[in-house]
Amino acid sequence: MEVKIADSKKETARLFSEYLGNLIAKNTISHIALSGGSTPKEVFKQLAEHFKNEIDWSKVQFYWGDERCVLPDDEESNYKMANEYLFSKIELPLGNIHRIKGENEPIEEAKSYADLLEKSLPNVGKQPQFDLVILGLGDDGHTTSIFPNQIHLWNSEAYCEVAEHPLTGQKRVTLTGGIINNAKEVAFLVTGANKAEKVLEIIEKKGNYNTYPASLVKPNSGRLNWFLDADAAKFIE
Numbered sequence: 001m002e003v004k005i006a007d008s009k010k011e012t013a014r015l016f017s018e019y020l021g022n023l024i025a026k027n028t029i030s031h032i033a034l035s036g037g038s039t040p041k042e043v044f045k046q047l048a049e050h051f052k053n054e055i056d057w058s059k060v061q062f063y064w065g066d067e068r069c070v071l072p073d074d075e076e077s078n079y080k081m082a083n084e085y086l087f088s089k090i091e092l093p094l095g096n097i098h099r100i101k102g103e104n105e106p107i108e109e110a111k112s113y114a115d116l117l118e119k120s121l122p123n124v125g126k127q128p129q130f131d132l133v134i135l136g137l138g139d140d141g142h143t144t145s146i147f148p149n150q151i152h153l154w155n156s157e158a159y160c161e162v163a164e165h166p167l168t169g170q171k172r173v174t175l176t177g178g179i180i181n182n183a184k185e186v187a188f189l190v191t192g193a194n195k196a197e198k199v200l201e202i203i204e205k206k207g208n209y210n211t212y213p214a215s216l217v218k219p220n221s222g223r224l225n226w227f228l229d230a231d232a233a234k235f236i237e
Contacts (some may be wrong), residue, residue, distance in 0.1 A: 003203065003226040005233045009191040012229045013042040016189060019225070020047070021055050023132060023185070030131045031121050033063045033175065035144075036078035037136040039189045044085035057092045061120065065133060066145040066163075066174035067100035069109075077102060106162040106171045113173060114159040125220065128159065130183040133175070137190045141198045141212025144180070145172035154216050177216055185223040188214070193231040200235035 006012040020043075024030045034040065047055070068076045072083075079099040087097060098120065100113050121128035135143045145163040146153050153161045154177035163174045180186065190199060201209040203226065209215045217224065 001203075001224045001226065003228065003233075003236070005228045005230060005236075007230050009039060009042055009229050010046075012189070012191055012227050013039065013046045014050075016043055016187065016227045017046040017051055019187070019227070020132075021051055024055055024060055027059065027131060029059055029061060031061045031063065031129075033065045033130050033133040033183075034078070034082055035065050035134045035136045035189065036067075036081060037189075039136065039191045040134065041081055041085055042191075043189065044082060048086050048089035052090050055090075057090050058096070060092070061096050061098065062087075062092075063098045063117070063120075063130070064100050065135060065180070066172055067102045068145075069102045069106050069171040069173065071103045072099065072101075074102075100173045102173070106173055110158070110160040110162050110173045117159055117179065125182055127182050128179060130179070131185065133180050133183040133186045135180075135186060135188050135214070135217065137188055137195055137198060137202075137214050139194045139198060140166075141202070141209075141214050143188075143214040143217060145174035146176070146213040148211055148213065151211070151213050151216075154213055180217060181219050183219055184221055185225065186217055186219045187225040187227060188217070189227050190232045191229040193234065195232045196234050199226075199228065199232050203236060 067078050070076050072079050117128045147166050149166050156176040159179045163172050201207040202215045
């Protein structure tokens with residue numbers, strides 16, 4: 001595990017963007033699963049502004065770790081955010097974007113997306129392998145759309161499952177633990193003081209850490225990176 005701490009959300013996004021650029025540069029093709037949230041939005045801004053011409057975007061195949069079951073132009077859509085802040089500002093072939101279709105019937109879309117991953121990704125260890133999965137962390141310890149009350153979904157044999165937000169009941173299609181941990185690299189992007197307690201518990205294995213889905217992120221490769229701002233890292237010893 002590597003933990004990288006920056007002074008601000010913007011600086012965290014810059015560090016991560018450099019890491020991402022280096023990863024893409026060394027691969028012929030990079031299969032990358034994106035995350036939603038405010039920190040990835042800052043990363044997308046950094047990439048569009050400072051890496052637009054520095055990265056060969058034609059080498060990158062983009063996927064998602066999860067998606068809300070909404071239309072692609074809905075304000076809650078993870079695809080919409082990536083498209084608005086990154087895809088629309090770089091030279092990226094449309095065929096390189098593999099979105100989860102949140103407008104479709106959730107169970108059928110989970111199956112369809114799992115089929116897409118099986119066909120599109122290299123098969124390593126008898127299952128699809130991403131080059132990088134980017135994850136966020138909820139202040140309840142959830143990651144992708146696997147929440148503590150549905151932590152059993154992490155161990156599903158399916159690559160994708162349908163989850164529900166514990167408060168709103170909103171349905172989401174999410175990757176499950178096996179395919180996340182099979183990735184060559186996994187990176188958490190976490191900013192904000194409201195995440196600090198969970199960051200401490202998960203990284204240092206304290207408190208109720210084992211009840212949080214994010215604590216189950218243990219890539220088989222051993223390559224787990226945390227990109228934090230000072231607020232999110234304030235309790236780490």
